[in-house]
Amino acid sequence: MCRHNSHDPVQCIIPPYMSDKLLDAASNARLPAVLNNELRSSRFRNDRSFFGNLNDAQRSVLLKPAKAPTKPVLKMQVYDMEKDTVLSNGKLVWNNGKALKTMDTDTKNVVAAGTATWDLYYQIFGRNSIDNLGLALKHYIHYDNKYDNAFWDGRRMVYGDGDGKIFGSFTADPDIIGHELTHGVTQYESNLVYHNQSGALNESLSDVFGIMIKQRLLNQDVKKSKWLIGENVLKGAKYSLRSMKAPGTAYVNHPDLGTDPQPATFDKYMVLPDTDRGDWGGVHINSGITNFAFYVTAFNIGGFSWEKAGMIWYAAMTDKENFQPTSNFEDFKNLTIQKAELLFGSGSLEANAVTDGWAEAKV
Amino acid sequence: MKIKLQRVGGIxxxxxxxxxEVDWTDEEIKKLLxxxxxxxxxxxxxxDATAHFLEVKGKATPIDLKKIPLEYKAIFEGLEADMKFVKS
Structure with missing residues (x-):
């Protein structure tokens, strides 16, 4: 039995002050709760004292090494729509590295480009998938009959086969696949409103990251790249969907489509109706201006676009405090210049290249 | 009367x-719309989504092609197949 006037822990497991409390509490029928609390507190105090007095060698023997954080892994699925348009009818054909049927060209395309997209975001920018929380990438191929488009539906990427005459499959270019996936990244970051200038910025970011994904996949530096979006999707050697290097020249006098209407500079900004028919104020049209600013920046910096220009653009696009849903070209210009100065120093080649890029685009 | 199917938008x-040209009555058109x-x-x-409109007598209405009734399916499938780009 414990002698309450002793403080020797060998003689007394429960110290006197605690047993006094216990006795008091027992009369109030709260013994179990008090006992539990007091024992736990006592244990914590003892542990803290014991571990605090260990030297490094003792600590390394006694303490388990911190568990290494789990390395993010790509999660990706491919569904075959077999010309259907109800996405829930898609059949799973590829699941996290395992082909469930013989892979066709479109499956191979989305797997390769989806992997390249995930890799760029993780390996270069430290981002774990679209939402930075490991969201599985879901591709839906062979959507509808001869559907000449690809889109992001808020959760998934959807690709048509094209009509086979003017358009080939919309999986044919990794930049298109990266473009759609980047719509997801924007959704989880600034969630740029899809109208007018903020909408054009949304589209431009998808092109910017789309081209970096293609360039990295093909190991192209800024000089080797043609800076074309969708050069295989739009059939014909001299045609593509967009040119970041020379907006307005992706297709000229195309027999079916006419001429690319994208402006390269802000003085040619096209004011269009904020409707379906007006491309929501020209979000795919005026994106040429900010695409051009990125091209000039990356070209002037040199090397691989994702290493410096991409880093600056990524830092700006993920700055949730300063990059808002309604941000405009001017806001993004200021933010990229600020990020370039933070990352590379005020007056650095990189910061000057960003300033020059926006100046060339007349923003 | 003439009806026009339009698709806008996309990447x-x-x-x-x-x-x-169709010989539908005004009432039939209204019911379809x-x-x-x-x-x-x-x-x-x-x-990057696309949207469809049906233009009747100069008025365009946004429509859902998945809701086309069976008796009109062939006409709309034909229209879809015949659609041509309007040059920019």
Whole structure:
């Protein structure tokens, strides 16, 4: 039995002050709760004292090494729509590295480009998938009959086969696949409103990251790249969907489509109706201006676009405090210049290249 | 009367359209439009989407092609197949 006037822990497991409390509490029928609390507190105090007095060698023997954080892994699925348009009818054909049927060209395309997209975001920018929380990438191929488009539906990427005459499959270019996936990244970051200038910025970011994904996949530096979006999707050697290097020249006098209407500079900004028919104020049209600013920046910096220009653009696009849903070209210009100065120093080649890029685009 | 099916939008925002003469009554047209017109607001998170309109007597109504009644399916499938780009 414990002698309450002793403080020797060998003689007394429960110290006197605690047993006094216990006795008091027992009369109030709260013994179990008090006992539990007091024992736990006592244990914590003892542990803290014991571990605090260990030297490094003792600590390394006694303490388990911190568990290494789990390395993010790509999660990706491919569904075959077999010309259907109800996405829930898609059949799973590829699941996290395992082909469930013989892979066709479109499956191979989305797997390769989806992997390249995930890799760029993780390996270069430290981002774990679209939402930075490991969201599985879901591709839906062979959507509808001869559907000449690809889109992001808020959760998934959807690709048509094209009509086979003017358009080939919309999986044919990794930049298109990266473009759609980047719509997801924007959704989880600034969630740029899809109208007018903020909408054009949304589209431009998808092109910017789309081209970096293609360039990295093909190991192209800024000089080797043609800076074309969708050069295989739009059939014909001299045609593509967009040119970041020379907006307005992706297709000229195309027999079916006419001429690319994208402006390269802000003085040619096209004011269009904020409707379906007006491309929501020209979000795919005026994106040429900010695409051009990125091209000039990356070209002037040199090397691989994702290493410096991409880093600056990524830092700006993920700055949730300063990059808002309604941000405009001017806001993004200021933010990229600020990020370039933070990352590379005020007056650095990189910061000057960003300033020059926006100046060339007349923003 | 002439009806025109239009598709707008997309990653390359182009307009495609096709027209056909039909002998439908005004009442029939109204009933069809009531059935296929897009009532619910589109998901605001969709990007690069396409949208369809049916133009009758100069008035374009946003429609959902999935709601086309069986008896009109062949006409609309024909229109879809015939759609041509409007050059920019």
């Amino acid at each position: 390359l925002p182009m307009t495609k359209e096709a027209a056909i 009531d059935c296929i017109c897009l009532k619910e607001k589109k998901d605001s998170k969709i990007r």
